[in-house]
Amino acid sequence: MKINNKRLVQVESFLSRITFLFFVLVTCPLLGQVKQKKMLQESDYHLWHTLQSENISENGNWISYKLVYPNGKDTLFVRNTKLDIQYVFPNSFNGSFNMEESFACITPIAGLQILNLKTGKSHTYAGITQYKYTKNKKYIITYSKAGDPSLEIKKSSGLTIMKIDNVREYKIAPQENAVMFTDGRCIGFITLTDKLEKTIIVEKSENPFFNLTWQSNGNAVAFLQKKDDLGENNLFFFSLKNNKLFEFDSEKFLNPKDDFTINPTVTTKLTISDDGQHVFFGIKKRDYNYSVIDSTQVQIWNASDKLLYSQREEIGQWDKVAKLGVWFPYENKFKQITSNQLPKVILAGNQKFAITFNPWQYETQYKQQGDIDLSLINLTSGDSSLILTKHSGNKNHTIISPEGNFITYFKGQNWWVYDISKKIHINCSANISQPLFDQNYNSAGEIPAYGILGWTKNDSSLLIYDQFDIWEVSPEGNSAKRLTHGREKNIQFRIAKQQYENFRTENYNGFYALEIDLDHALILQAKNNEKSGYYIWNKTDAEKPLVFNEMKNSYLMKSSKGERYVFQQQNYQNAPSIWFKKNKKSKAELIVQSNRQQKDYYWGKTEKIHYSNKNGTSLNGALFYPANYNPSNKYPLIVSIYELKSHELYQYVNPTLYSDTGFNVTNYTAQDYFVLCPDIIYEIGNPGISALDCVVSATQSVIDKGFIQKDKIGLIGHSFGGYETNFIITQTNLFAAAVSGAGVADLTSWYLTMGWNTGTPEIWRFENQQWRMGKSLFEDKQAYNRNSPLEFVQNIQTPLLSWTGKQDRQVHWYQSIEFYLALRRLQKEHILLVYPQEKHVVMNPKDQEDLSNHIKQWFDYYLQNKSLPSWVSYK
Structure with missing residues (x-):
């Protein structure tokens, strides 16, 4: 068949014109919909918010986060990590999950809100300003300041099953299974296990109680009672196991001529030893017993004084600073631990020993933290010995092991331990081949250590940082094992802050070290000059990346059950976002993107x-x-x-x-x-x-x-x-x-x-x-x-x-x-x-x-x- 080429060209030309016209007609409306970007103006700044990660539910099916705006109209969100389900709580805060069942938060006007995560229905309880789920998640402890302050125990559904009126102070046990309360004249506690039970310690009193304190294991409590308007207080200790109340005998133990009163402060707070045998608290002289600097008199600035006149005026003299004492309620004994000569203290040896020192001992000196001598006191026998001289005053350079067997300290660019029972000093880092002091330190003065991660269970070994890695060393100093491989990878590994609530436990004027269980996986923060992120470490596989890229990765949260992870990512071009991983090997999924208006x-x-x-x-x-x-x-x-x-x-x-x-x-x-x-x-x-x-x-x-x-x-x-x-x-x-x-x-x-x-x-x-x-x-x-x-x-x-x-x-x-x-x-x-x-x-x-x-x-x-x-x- 013969084809007419001229006719074919005409047809193709016609079809081309029709196709072009169709393309223009179809695409022009689409082109008109392309949003032209704008230059950012001051009038647009209010559109931006800050993303704050809050919590993750027990199995990781839900997260909560907050968007914080400059105008103060912040919003709390609850989002499902699997499904496109989200709940919004304007102006709310203090959100927490009850397993996968419910979510609670506080709204200043509405009070406590509880959302049923299965039905999507919520209920509000007016007037409640504070709340806490118990450990077993069966109950909610709530507190209301409206009218007469009241403490209520509710079922997790919100039903009130106990109410105590006129509560002036309450304290939840560390195990979150009990709460101590006082209405001023009465003091008691409620156990919140399978059986809910109220116990009254003192039923009626003329004077109010305050400063409620729990033992770390929840087996005992201590509290104060106002004695008079002159600053006198009574001290009590109550054993839950023995159901026995002890009262401190001030007249017997506090010398009247010294005129001390029971007066715990921030640095001499009321605490109970882990074994429940000792009660620590502050005693202080009455104000009229020490000289007060008269601001109208001539000031004498003597160049040979240890402390400047302004230091005495601003910080105060040791005579007016509260001292720490220890009471042995079962033995009916008392000892004063600190003094004007040794006014600072760190507890050791399961609180059976105390380290005392004077931060101004070597004045005049020109360091932020002056050198110190450390004395160890046996609180039972009263024996005291000098264990370190001219030691660094840097708090991070003296840390007590969790079980209290060792005093860990950094000296001479090495980590040492003092074995309290054997009374010997050991260079436990002697077999570490890398420097343990900051190689990039670029200031004058003492070069700090990279630090320690903590101790393993039962004070078995110490975990030490070098520039890149974590080392495990024995307290005897005869072994050192590198746990990570950061030096080869040019990656610095540190424990992720989110894995442990407290890196160190406060210990009066020092710290207890963190206890680490190496039988469980560790989440490590990782970074170098280009990348940041997280790795998972375990004994078998060492460290494996969870996320590590050229972004700022932060705010990691892990579900308490299973292996679900949530973290934030950002860089200058990309607003903070929340990413979800259903397990450590899965691909990360974007679930929250902040500041989406940036695209405009x-x-x-x-x-x-x-x-x-x-x-x-x-x-x-x-x-x-x-x-x-x-x-x-x-x-x-x-x-x-x-x-x-x-x-x-x-x-x-x-x-x-x-x-x-x-x-x-x-x-x-x-x-x-x-x-x-x-x-x-x-x-x-x-x-x-x-x-x-x-x-x-x-x-x-x-x-x-x-x-x-x-x-x-x-x-x-x-x-x-x-x-x-x-x-x-x-x-x-x-x-x-x-x-x-x-x-x-x-x-x-x-x-x-x-x-x-x-x-x-x-x-x-x-x-x-x-x-x-x-x-x-x-x-x-x-x-x-x-x-x-x-x-x-x-x-x-x-x-x-x-x-x-x-x-x-x-x-x-x-x-x-x-x-x-x-x-x-x-x-x-x-x-x-x-x-x-x-x-x-x-x-x-x-x-x-x-x-x-x-x-x-x-x-x-x-x-x-x-x-x-x-x-x-x-x-």
Whole structure:
């Protein structure tokens, strides 16, 4: 068959035109539906919220989370991890699951709300302000402050089965199976096991009870009773096992001439020993028994005094500080543990021993925590022995083993144990081949340890961190085994905070170590310079990744039954989201995405930059690109400085005017700015010069990329970053404008300044901390001068905006005044903002907004050629 090619071409042409027309008609409406992105404006900031993970149910079928808004209208959500089911609780808090059955929370107006997770129905119980499910989940303990305060015991369904009126104080047992209560005149407890039972300890009393305390295993309680209006209190101990009440005999045990009263404080709180044989509590002299500093009399500041006059005035003298005592109710004995000579204490040996020390023993000294001598007291016999001299005052360097058999301490760059029973010191880390002190420590003074994870069961072995890994060592020091393989992988492993509620248990002026069961899997937090996440460790397989990627992974939660996991992910481009894994090997599923409105706006991106300081050390920085970046344009740059800041690359930043330092990265990237957050490392003796070196190198590396306006670069810093800003602009004209918040101006005057928030001189910060001088002013005055902004203030050509809080007791506002007066005398471009009611950071929302606007207008004028703000006009 013959084909007419001309006719075929005509048909094909016609069909092409019809197809094109059809395509246009069909797609035009779709094209019209494509939403054009917007530039972010201040009027949009209120749309952003903060995502907070809350809880996961027992089997992991439900999670709760909260969205927190700047206007305070927060919302609590409950979401199913399998199905698309979600419940909303506006303005609610304190949410918790009762297995997979129900969810409860508090709403300030409505009271307690209980949601039945199976039916989706909820019920509200008005007036309830506090609640707690019992361990067995059969009951709910609720408390109402409305009218006469009342304590109610409800079934998990919400039905009230017991009510006690006029309850002034209550305390739930650690096992969550009982609650102690008092209405002031009566005190008792309710057991909440299979059988609900109320027991009255004291039925009627003329004086009220308070300070209710449980033994750790729930077998005993202790409490106080107000004796009179002069501060006298009675102390009681009650054994639930023996159903026996003991009363402390104050007249017998507290010497009348000392005039001590029972007066537990935060540092001498009422506690019961684990074995129930000892009761610890504070005793304190009456106020009229010690000399009170008369503020109208002349102050005598003696240079040979151990403590400055201001320290005695601010912190107080040991004579007026509560002392810790121990009562043996079954033996009817009492001992005072601490004294004016040894006023601090850590308990050991199952609370049968006490370590006492004086933190001011070696005054005058210039460390944040002074060296100490440790004395060990046998609380039964009263025998005392000195076990350590000139030991580190760092609390993290002395930790008691969970069973109390060993005192663990870091000394000479090794971990040691003191065996209490054998009275010997052992270097338990002698067989660890890697350094145990911080290899990247970049401050002056004592180099800290990486730390310990804890002890295994029965104090069998100690778990120690090096830079990357976890080691298991015997207390005898004859074995050391590396449990993880982080060094080979360049990954640092640490125990995940979410696995244990408390890393360490508070122990008066120290800590008990965490007890770790290596027969169960451990969840480890993992990170390196590029990635973060979680690994699962067990004895058989060592560590295996749960999630590990180039995101910030955090807030991991694991179901108490099974292996279901929930965690958050974010980086600067991606708002925080919640991900779910039904087991450790399954693929993660996105179940909650915050700030979905971000997709409607142009948003900046990030890049990790690399540069070197003058010594050739490789450093990193986080570079934030402008939203809707156009590579054919050139942009202004703001450099935000402090110390190490490259980690901000992985932090999502909500736009807001309510920042406590007045600067927000997203506010600026949304308005055509690049922002650079460089890392700074320091040479001891040269904090300012080191900052100059690193910041200029980092800034130049960004300039070299070719998209920055070289004459439109700003610099900003707060606190130590404020000092760095002040110094850097005395050494270079690279920056067209600068902002310094609460910054130091003169190293000499600041070295010789009092830290009025502590009553101690700032000298320690220079010689042994952040200022990194390493020597006193009088040993190396040239170093102080060459790093002091005031020494070079005449060189400044950069317009400077400074701000300070008039109530700042950390960096006194006079430092800003010194710099202001110098710049004023030299007729430099400078404005100082003083906030009369603010401290080191700005907390009042009105002032936060004001500071944010001033800083933005300052940079806009100098870096984007916008109109001169009226407040900048020189009069």
